[in-house]
Amino acid sequence: xxxxxxxxxxxxxxxxxxIKRFDPEKQEFYWKEYEIETFRGMTVLDALLKxxxxxxxxxAFRYSCRMGxxxxxxxxxxxxxxxxxxxxxxxxxxxxxxxxxxxxLYNYPPIRDLFTDFTSFFEKHKSVKPYLxxxxxxxxxxxxxxxxxxxxxxxxxxxxxxxISCGVCYAACPVAAMDPLYLGPQALAYAWRYVSDVRDExxxxxxxxxxxxxxxxxxxFAASCxxxxxxxxxxAMAIQKLRSTLYKKKLGAWKKKTSKKVGPYHYEGPSRAKxxxxxxEALLPGVDLEAKIKEPVNIDIELK
Amino acid sequence: xxxxxxxxxxxxxxxxxxxxxxxxIKDHPERLAFILxxxxxxxxxxxxxxxxxxxxxxxxxxxxxxxxxxxxxxNNIWNKIGEWIIAGCVIFHGLNGIRLLLVxxxxxxxxRPVHPKPPYRPVSLYAGQRLMLLIVFGLAVIGWVxxxxxxxx
Amino acid sequence: xxxMSKASNIQVWQYITAILLIFFLGFHLAERIxxxxxxxxxxSLDAENVYHxxxxxxxxxxxLAAIALFHGLNGLRGIFLxxxxxxxYTLTVNALFWIVYLALLGIATWTVISLPALG
Numbered sequence: 126x127x128x129x130x131x132x133x134x135x136x137x138x139x140x141x142x143x144i145k146r147f148d149p150e151k152q153e154f155y156w157k158e159y160e161i162e163t164f165r166g167m168t169v170l171d172a173l174l175k176x177x178x179x180x181x182x183x184x185a186f187r188y189s190c191r192m193g194x195x196x197x198x199x200x201x202x203x204x205x206x207x208x209x210x211x212x213x214x215x216x217x218x219x220x221x222x223x224x225x226x227x228x229x230l231y232n233y234p235p236i237r238d239l240f241t242d243f244t245s246f247f248e249k250h251k252s253v254k255p256y257l258x259x260x261x262x263x264x265x266x267x268x269x270x271x272x273x274x275x276x277x278x279x280x281x282x283x284x285x286x287x288x289i290s291c292g293v294c295y296a297a298c299p300v301a302a303m304d305p306l307y308l309g310p311q312a313l314a315y316a317w318r319y320v321s322d323v324r325d326e327x328x329x330x331x332x333x334x335x336x337x338x339x340x341x342x343x344x345x346f347a348a349s350c351x352x353x354x355x356x357x358x359x360x361a362m363a364i365q366k367l368r369s370t371l372y373k374k375k376l377g378a379w380k381k382k383t384s385k386k387v388g389p390y391h392y393e394g395p396s397r398a399k400x401x402x403x404x405x406e407a408l409l410p411g412v413d414l415e416a417k418i419k420e421p422v423n424i425d426i427e428l429k
Numbered sequence: 430x431x432x433x434x435x436x437x438x439x440x441x442x443x444x445x446x447x448x449x450x451x452x453x454i455k456d457h458p459e460r461l462a463f464i465l466x467x468x469x470x471x472x473x474x475x476x477x478x479x480x481x482x483x484x485x486x487x488x489x490x491x492x493x494x495x496x497x498x499x500x501x502x503x504n505n506i507w508n509k510i511g512e513w514i515i516a517g518c519v520i521f522h523g524l525n526g527i528r529l530l531l532v533x534x535x536x537x538x539x540x541r542p543v544h545p546k547p548p549y550r551p552v553s554l555y556a557g558q559r560l561m562l563l564i565v566f567g568l569a570v571i572g573w574v575x576x577x578x579x580x581x582x
Numbered sequence: 583x584x585x586m587s588k589a590s591n592i593q594v595w596q597y598i599t600a601i602l603l604i605f606f607l608g609f610h611l612a613e614r615i616x617x618x619x620x621x622x623x624x625x626s627l628d629a630e631n632v633y634h635x636x637x638x639x640x641x642x643x644x645x646l647a648a649i650a651l652f653h654g655l656n657g658l659r660g661i662f663l664x665x666x667x668x669x670x671y672t673l674t675v676n677a678l679f680w681i682v683y684l685a686l687l688g689i690a691t692w693t694v695i696s697l698p699a700l701g
Binding site for chain 1: 448539545
């Protein structure tokens with residue numbers, strides 16, 4: 126749900142952070158409170174780093190880029206799964222209620238504190254074969270042609286390829302909470318991204334993978350995955366498209382769009398290149414033009 | 430998937446059942462519709478099983494027994510309230526079911542993929558299905574009131 | 583992952599029965615609306631009216647039972663498959679689904695076939 130347009134208020138001077146931490150030795154959760162001073166524009170990730178620096182160095186959480194690109198810092202903040210780096214404290218804490226609760230992502234096995242285990246997430250991602258499949262595997266290596274794609278066809282897949290695998294959608298999904306085998310919004314969105322790709326020929330294989338009791342049929346369109354997605358990938362839309370495609374294909378009313386191969390670009394008209402005329406006189410005084418032309422160009426590079 | 434991960438990832442029955450209520454997302458009636466659709470669905474199938482059994486009464490025990498059973502329903506206020514709740518469930522489940530048919534089976538009402546632009550709202554949350562959902566909520570309330578007038582009237 | 587046959591073989595019927603239910607259940611409910619039938623709600627459930635309904639379109643009521651039970655029990659089956667996983671469990675749930683479905687459909691068939699005459 127992304128960046129709120131401008132006008133995020135300054136957070137209260139002091140904000141209480143309630144953090145749900147996991148103790149891997151005792152295998153249990155416990156809550157801990159920290160009070161920190163804030164500044165305008167402070168994100169929840171900034172606050173967690175400040176807590177780690179100043180108050181409790183044992184606090185563990187995953188982060189990397191601090192700008193919503195890497196998808197490492199997904200956590201449940203004030204009851205909604207989102208990226209800590211994209212959530213400003215000022216947007217959620219008010220003077221009346223200066224409390225921010227931070228929990229590890231739901232529906233993932235916890236490792237420690239806010240760290241969660243993404244093994245099954247990536248297993249599911251891999252299981253839908255998230256890459257282009259061609260009938261002739263050598264084609265992409267040896268071919269001299271391109272797979273043509275119109276801008277409209279590109280638009281069909283572009284949105285779904287924005288996924289940064291932050292896993293926030295699984296934490297919001299009510300079905301993923303019940304069914305650990307459910308492929309889930311991220312994997313299914315990726316399956317659709319490649320099924321709808323005109324360059325792909327592996328759709329039969331991929332539709333077989335998602336057509337199981339724990340595949341796309343378990344989605345019930347609560348659409349929470351789309352509502353929390355920080356990159357507006359809209360997995361809910363992808364899953365509905367995937368599922369209706371599956372049924373249409375079953376009833377014989379769907380045909381895969383394919384791309385034409387376009388050969389190397391040959392231009393056979395008159396040359397449009399302009400020849401730059403040779404200088405006839407030196408532009409700087411005291412330069413011997415004839416000698417300069419004959420002299421090879423030497424650039425000194427110091428190699429250490 | 431390794432066995433260990435699978436086992437650890439199994440949420441408790443209680444937590445799994447609670448999850449639809451756990452997450453707090455603003456402006457998100459689809460989730461409410463999902464919860465209601467599931468709850469009403471379970472109520473309806475339980476009722477349907479009883480209904481199939483009760484409508485068997487004339488065959489099993491004759492028409493006098495049927496008249497007796499219907500008299501019981503007609504005179505007991507709690508039975509009437511139960512009937513009214515079932516009617517509400519069927520109305521909501523049916524109307525929302527039409528929406529889900531369009532969205533899940535025909536794939537319409539969720540919009541087309543776009544180039545995301547500010548303010549970054551996912552298309553499926555403001556496409557046709559959202560309007561349909563609001564209509565479903567409205568019609569379900571009207572239908573429920575009407576069913577109440579018929580049953581109690 | 584557990585090997586299973588294509589789930590869409592059965593799920594596609596969930597939607598086909600849903601489409602049919604809109605019409606058949608709509609009709610079944612309309613039978614109870616006074617503004618349409620001219621009878622009050624409780625009059626419409628009298629033995630006379632019910633017998634009349636059965637004798638004129640008993641097949642439709644049987645068909646309604648068949649699709650409604652399938653739709654409902656398959657929905658319940660889906661919820662059970664989400665709750666717990668495992669090969670034995672899945673097979674049990676699938677078997678129970680067909681057993682309960684056929685048992686209830688048997689009752690519905692019995693109702694329609696050997697309905698006693700009124701009187």
